[in-house]
Amino acid sequence: MRRIISACRSLPLILLALLLTLPVLAVFAAWLPWGDADGLAGPILREMASTVLPGYVWTTVWLGLMVALGAAIVGTVAAAAVTLFDFPGRRLLEWLLLLPLAMPAYVTAYAYTDFLQFSGPLQVWLRETYGLEGRLLPEVRSLGGAVWVFIFSLYPYVYLLARTALGERAAHLMEAARLLGAPLRRRIMTVALPLARPAVAAGVALVLMETLADFGVASYFGIQTFTTGIYKAWLSMDNRIAAAQLATFLLVLVVLLLQIEVRAQRRMRFVTNGVGRAGSAEAQPLRLRGGQAAMAWLVCLLPVLMGFVAPVFFMLRPLAADWSVLPWSRFLEWAGNSVRLGAITSVLAVAIALALAFAVRRRPAPLTRGVVQLASLGYAVPGAVIVVGLLLPVGWLQAAVPDWGLASLITATAVGIVWAYLVRFCAVALQSMLSGYARIPVSFDDSARMLGTRSWGLLARVHWPLLKRSTAAAALLVFVDVMKELPATMVLRPFNSDTLAVVAYQLARDERLGEAALPSLALVAVGLVPVIMLSRTLRSR
Template sequence: MALRRLQDLLLLLLASLLVLPVLAVLASWLQWDGQSAQVLGEMARTVLPGYVWTSLGLCLVVGIGVALVGGATAAAVTLFDFPGRRTFEWALLLPLAMPAYVVAYAYTDYLQFGGPLQSWLRNTFGLEGRVFPEVRSFGGAALVFIFSLYPYVYLLARTALGERASHLMEAARLLGAPLRRRIRRVAMPLARPAIAAGVALALMETLADFGVSSYFGIQTFTAGIYKAWLAMDNRIAAAQLATLLLLVVTALLALERRAQRRLRFAMPRGARAGSADAQPMQLRGPHLALAWTLCSVPVLLGFILPVLFMLRPLAADWSVLPWDRFLLWAFNSLRLGAISAVLAVLLAVLLAFCLRRSPDAITRGVVQLAALGYAVPGAVIVVGLLLPVGWLQQAAPQSGAGAWITATVLGVVWAYLVRFVSVALQSMQSGYARIPASFDDSARMLGTAGFGLLARVHWPLLQRSAMAAALLVFVDVMKELPATMVLRPFNTDTLAVVAYQLARDERLGEAALPSLALVLVGLIPVVLLSRSLRPSGR
């Protein structure tokens, strides 16, 4: 009984640490005062409608774009066979390694008015003025998000179609249905829940973004939160704005989970994707050219061209690059990533073990609350962490809480854990799903129970899942921008922060080095993901 109480207390403590920022943001409405009301009223009359409409318009365009690009590419590599299909299967995942703000820096450096392309066109053809529209615009931001985030839709739609569509498409063909009808009546209904889930994930990333919107000067809701906090110096108004953003993200999260539940239907008995009688349709001629164009354009725009644009200044002059400071930036990023990854895996193991040992409604609810952080934008987490610190400093000025949060790595690591424990928790729960419950019963009969069960039985079987979870958290921490930029200690610049600062100062050539380092780190989970999706025998 005492051990059970200790477990419940530990679970409650861990969940409280992870949910505190969200609760603090919600509690800001209890601290309504005249100054925050005045700030919100002034913003509502001036800039807030612009934030709302810009965010909604961006979400609408990005949602349609990622649904079309991700769904079409998933259908092409799943339902049809053509030369290069196996290469495109993993190549279409490459934009996952590119943070959206890195893509924005690369295109701005190459396509802006003083960039190489426009300068060459003016000099070669005698053109005057601007040759292309301004890259740093609403349309430019939408394109950056579409070609950076479409892999969310592609990955889920490809999985859904690959598992269920081939044999049904073959059955429809044998019944005389033409290709268009097979796609419209068979493939699209199967892929619709996956596309909806992927669009919801892409929209959550779009709303949480700070790097692209800030660099392009797009007045989104996230930018409004930072302005209310930093420019207007009113943390209560910022928290109340963050609450509105949190409600939208929660609705998107509910949509994503509902779509994921709809994906869980069984295949017909005896059907097997990839069987001899359900092979993808062979493409030739114009259809082959269309499939190649459809699959190559997203890879080209979302990964290959940005990498080439960033390699150009590196190849031009290596001497101007800050190699000495780069090592310090890389060390800071690696240190924060390693600390956060280890702590996130430990927390995820404890939460998953508690859920495995006591799968009651209360434990499930607490774990679900703790896993909410990944859907919460970094701006909301920053506000939610700094609000309690301000309250504590007002109540106990000598406590030094502000110094502990902002002058050490404690604050930024806490923010990372709130945001990314969910990533580790999903991996650990997948690992636990592969451990039969009979193992626990056998261990208890042999006298092993409690945390001994975790140490002697579960952990040896969870090590691969733990490594995968640590890797995913590490890469996410390396790319995280808004929480790092606000909460990092003094003189602790990371690769993401430095890339943003250099790009903001129009030193895009120098920003290429840390940006490429982030891309290289991001390639690791993409490679592992592509290998895990590869069918056996291929």
């Protein structure tokens, strides 16, 4: 009887989690016999498998491998430099290395293309100055260009986790190895880097998930990845079932990467446990001077220049050259649409996350924890998969009950796009709320119950005053993520409701890169806010 009552109490949470996971479930349902009622998806997939699908897979694999290797090298070397060594300006470089997190990868792609393409200022200057002709630099819009963009946009994921792992224990163990007579090279290769291996693996998994989820860079550069193949099967071939069935392969790969990330995080926690603070404080980073300090500066400054400073400079150039070509008149409209969608989504995401976190706090049963994990699945799902999975059940219901008009409700209003945002980013708010609850002792709840506080009164009078900072952080993170989201926004936005991300993509695609600089820089400015918060948090720790 108690189990039945507990299940009934958890029913609203279960329905909420199903609402957030419906797109993922719908993608897998596309393989059921009734999913492809007209039987057209099978011939389309067979035709794609014999023509373009091997190319999609090959390009995606090569892109993922090269980006993973490059991000692992750049992030690990930068983390080792600021953690294991001490040199002038190290504190400054610690947070400068986080700046590329504020740059959406597609914005970096627009900036490099504008500056380095055949008609860009660099090649024009080289031809005019030295009397040269033809193309002088490699084509930016290529697989190599995409690898470059992704490496310097995503390496902070590896840098952050590797820096945390090395900072916990590496300096202490390297000091012990030095006292045993090990040279510096051996201390780094046999002590520090193996210690950071789980953190690097977790960071690389995150980098790969972001690379697989990307649509803006691949579409703009004309690279035929699996994500662009999903959109082509859906939009060009007009078959949502084929797109959904393709999306399942991408979703399975993302789930595998997520498992790798989770296991690496567990190993990382195991590695960092049991080290006293006093022992870590006794071991100091190795002091560098002269040429060694300059080399450390170069190693740390190069990723910042390539991932943030250079793209911002490239976008500021057209702003300084001619302000009249910029779409100032419509900029406020685009920014207003982005802010409105971000505000609505952040409020709803925080409310859902607070309800789920409070439920876990009250009843930490396996059922409640399973519901929370189910609701967190969407963050790892690419935006293209969410869009396909969101419109599939709507299409099925529309075909079954034509009078309901569900298709117009999802695609012609803000309902569909906010739903997709919640599926994608509710996990961000949920993690922040769970972290906030972890800092509230359970004894507070027991004391409040002894004083007669029950149920929602506990949340309103005890938890909420202590969760205000976590709530604000969660709302801000969701807001920034919504502002930068491109694939779901581009497909599901209502008519005449362009956002900054969509406009930047459309202007860049139309070769109006100078006009794309204004919305792109606005996205970068918004993205700087959580980066500054993250930097302050790391320093306070």
